[in-house]
Amino acid sequence: MTEKLLQFIWGFGYFNKSSLATTKGEPLQIIFPGSLNKNQGPDFSSAKIRLGNTTFAGNVELHLKTSDWIKHGHESDANYRNVILHVVYEHDVDVNNIPVFELSPRVSVLLLNRYESFMNNASFIPCGGNIVSAKELIWKGWKERLLVERLSRKAEHVLCLFEASNCHWEETFWWMLARAFGGKINGDAFEAMARSVPVNLLSKHKTSLHQLESLLLGQTNLLNDAFEEDYPKLLQREYRFLKSKYNLQPTAVPVLLLRMRPGNFPTVRLAQLAALVHQTTHLFSRIIEAQKLGEITDAFAVAANDFWHYHYTLKEASSFKKKTIGADMADNVIINTVVPVLFAYGLYRNEEKYKDKALRWLDETSAEVNRVTKGFEFIGIKNRSAYDSQALLELRNEYCSEKRCLNCSVGNHLLREAAADYQPASGKLL
Known part of the structure; x- marks a missing residue:
């Protein structure tokens, strides 16, 4: 007790x-x-x-x-x-x-025994196999609350970025988008690059793909070497001119390539990001105005220019592979960038329609597959969409791992079941 x-x-x-x-x-x-x-x-x-x-x-x-x-x-x-x-x-x-x-x-002694078993359970989640007995109606409301908690926490970070950008939503989204393309390993470096290349500068050069590439690659210190091929030399010349013209300072955060698949190399991701900027206009505004998720996912259906189809780096050629933004990458950006910024915008404007759209788009996005979602699926909890996977991540990280069963709707339900089958306790403290 x-x-x-x-x-x-x-x-x-x-x-x-x-x-x-x-x-x-x-x-x-x-x-x-x-x-x-x-x-x-x-x-x-x-x-x-x-x-x-x-x-x-x-x-x-x-x-x-x-x-x-x-x-x-x-x-x-x-x-x-x-x-x-x-x-x-x-x-x-x-x-x-x-x-x-x-x-x-x-x-009820059954309630006390069940709670004690939860607290002493060292397996994947405290309630283990009991969780599957929770009714769908309980899960439906609990998942939505978990998502709102998760997105509200992410929105706090978005709004901090919004304030740092002098309350400029397009700028905020550009920073977040760049971080998403950097992934876990290079997110900091890519965001630092985005902060050093404001959207008004991007807009001046968005009609020229190689100028956009030179800005993004140059600001991440990837154009400092001696190159043999013509295209990297062109990017290098363009960057030196733009750096001098705008008095640009490259970022101090290093870009890493360790333990990374070639398709995720920072050079490829920056080239794809440049292509996305080149082919889209006011992407944040499009997100706010769009009613269907397909309008946004279509915007991510871009490929880097031809040079990158034969290269993963600026120095070595490779066999042909078109460097398109894949479905997994697009889903990742939807889940971790588009949805959080959309939800934050709804909070900032106090308009439920944007928050509702964020939740709806999660439900229309493919489910994430990772250690946590596999763990829940193993014990019988379905993972149909990103709506489910994000809710399950929040449940595992913020409730199950912290043994917050008393604050969990499912845990509450399971304890209530035990309380209903009344058997008096012994009176002794556990």
């Missing part, structure tokens, strides 16, 4: 409510258990109870043992003067005149 579990049991009423009475035998009726107080003071505020024939309104304090009231120094704390009921798991000693209600004889 923990105080958090005790709060959970009291707040949701997961105990036997027949013939309630205080430890002194006075009849008790719980009209309202109160609202959980996350600040200083009693555990529950604005509660309402009836003792005998008298109704009381005030606060409720919870402890594992009655004597904890003294141990925690509440006797001399003014915040606890309006406590109308002291709820304890085990009553061990009378400490004052506040009515005491003991829960241990009324709590």
Whole structure:
């Protein structure tokens, strides 16, 4: 038993409510258990109870043992003067005149055993195989809440970027888009590059693909070597001219190629990013105005110029392979860039339609496949779309890994099931 579990049991009423009475035998009726107080003071505020024939309104304090009231120094704390009921798991000693209600004889031993098994379970998720018993209706609402929590957290970062960009949405999206093309390994370097090449500079040169390439490759220090082929030499000359013209400073964040497939080389990704800028106009505005996800995914159906079909780097030729932005890469950008910025825009404008569109587009995007989603699928949880995979990632990382079963709708459901099959506990602390 923990105080958090005790709060959970009291707040949701997961105990036997027949013939309630205080430890002194006075009849008790719980009209309202109160609202959980996350600040200083009693555990529950604005509660309402009836003792005998008298109704009381005030606060409720919870402890594992009655004597904890003294141990925690509440006797001399003014915040606890309006406590109308002291709820304890085990009553061990009378400490004052506040009515005491003991829960241990009324709590299901099945609930306690299930919670203890969750806390001691070291497998993939605490509830293990029990999770599949949760009904689809519970999952539907819980997944949406998980997604809103995840996107709200991501939106905080987006809005920080928005403020850093002098409240320029196109600039913010450009920074995020570049980071997405850099991936986990080169995301920092690509974002630093994007910050050094503002969108108004890109727009001046968007009609010239090789000038865009020279800007992106040059600012990431990839045009500093001696080259043999004509095209890299052309990019090098263009960059030297543009660098001098605009007084550009290359980024200090190094670009890495270690442990990377050739298709993800930073040179290829920068060439594809340049092609995307070359072939699209005001991409963020298109995202805001678009109603169908296909309007955006079509925009990512671009390929780098012909030089890159025979190269992965600026120095070595390779066999022909067209360097298009693949479906997996496009999905990654939708999930980690388009959807978060769209949701953040909805929060900023206080318009639900943009947030709803962000959730809808996730549901229309292919599911991510990774260690977490495979783990859930192994125990019977379906992963149909990015809507599911993003929700499952949030569940695993923010709830399951932290053993926050009491805050999880599925965990709550499983404990409620155990509470419904009432068997009185022993009265001993676990």
